[in-house]
Amino acid sequence: MSSTVRPWPALWALVVGFFMILVDTTIVSVANPAIMRGLETDIDAVIWVTSAYLLTYAAPLLVTGRLGDRFGPKPVYLTGLTVFTVASAACGLSTSIGMLIAARAVQGLGAALMTPQTMAVITRLFPPDSRGKAMSLWGAVAGVATLVGPILGGVLVDGLGWEWIFFVNVPVGVVAFVLAWRLVPRLDTRPHRFDVVGVVLSAVGMFLLVFGIQEGESYDWGLIGGWLPVWGLVGGGVLVLAVFVWHQGRMRGEPLLPLRLFRDRNFALANGAISALGFTVTSMSLPLVFYYQLVLGFSPTRSALMLAPMAVMTLVLSPVIGRRVDTANPRTIALAGMLLQAVALVWFTFWLTPDADRWVRLLLPSALLGVANACLWAPISSTATRNLPRELAGAGSGVFNTTRQIGSVLGSAAIAGLIQARLVAELGPQATGSTSAAEAAGTLPEAIAGGFSDAMAQSLLLPAGIAVVGAVVVAFFAAPQRAGADARVHVGR
Structure with missing residues (x-):
């Protein structure tokens, strides 16, 4: 391979697959009622469709980052992409909830192989003082993907059936494989013991x-x-x-976890911040989607479109924020983002009522969440990777992505438990049975709509509280040093 490296085409090739796997962290939320009907299961089981994916995604990330250092980011990424694509087909072909959960677990393993390689390539191909723009692309993809997931899921569920939220990954996976094969260079490797x-x-x-x-x-x-x-x-x-x-x-x-990485103050704090962000983004969509579909009676597509302002604002503002990250203090931007996220989630709690005629107002906090997300992904990621030495690029990106996914896993598990607890508190001990039957039928009796709405609103206070914790963590970011750094890139043949 030529020693001439084109960082941007390589990064664009990688983020196609990165976008796909992040969409799959949230795309199932809008399809949950349809999966429950199609596979004749209940809410407790269907939540494991998401949790199994997030769990097998998070657990191996520490070692898969090292695999990229040992064998090179490109072959590890391509292996993970293959596993993910094949598992996606298996998800769509599932005929029972157990089969679907198992296939989703394999999907998570594929995603775990892919994710650390994207940040490792950024760290190794882009010098520290120009990583802001690269991280803005990574951040925009991460932010938009987690918000686009429910929208894309709604369109596919309504138009083709829940199976197609997984089948759609197959052609995208093939395209992503070809792009990565052609555009991502083979980088130097180094031996590791696992x-x-x-x-x-x-x-x-x-x-x-x-x-x-x-x-x-x-x-x-x-x-x-x-x-x-x-x-x-x-x-x-x-x-x-x-x-x-x-x-x-x-x-x-x-x-597996080099604790010396955490001697860098910003790396340690950025890991706490990205964990809080992963928690809030994953946990907030479930109560909102259930409210839109079961209380307001929206279709999957219409309920997903209620989240569209988040995706639009994130997509529009992320490039602007990315340019600012290279010249301004990321702490200020990320702090504003965390606080805006908390405000938007609390705002939602006041307006989640059974009154279906006033749904338009819910677009306002949705848009504010988009502004918040645009202010978070790139500043936090850039802060984490700025001081990483290249020999620890794989380990550092593995740790960073692990903490993000741990936040997502805990967010998924905690919101599921909290929703069940609040339903029992608002509707009584028989809440789970009555609401599961209503969810499977796609309707909610008027008598329990008010209590259900209150339970969903109260559940949103959890991610709002975690966003406040994230703001406290971000407030302690140290201002970056803008000194030039060695920008050499070592390319293997």
């Missing part, structure tokens, strides 16, 4: 934590199977993850 114990500890800890949080309300936070306490699962998950961190600190050689 921490198998660390992989097992992180995966087990995440599973226990997520399963306990998500399924706790189903078991009334009591015993699972008559002997296993739900809180024991959650506590066990936290304990296993603590052992994982302790293990990483004691490792000699190459730990």
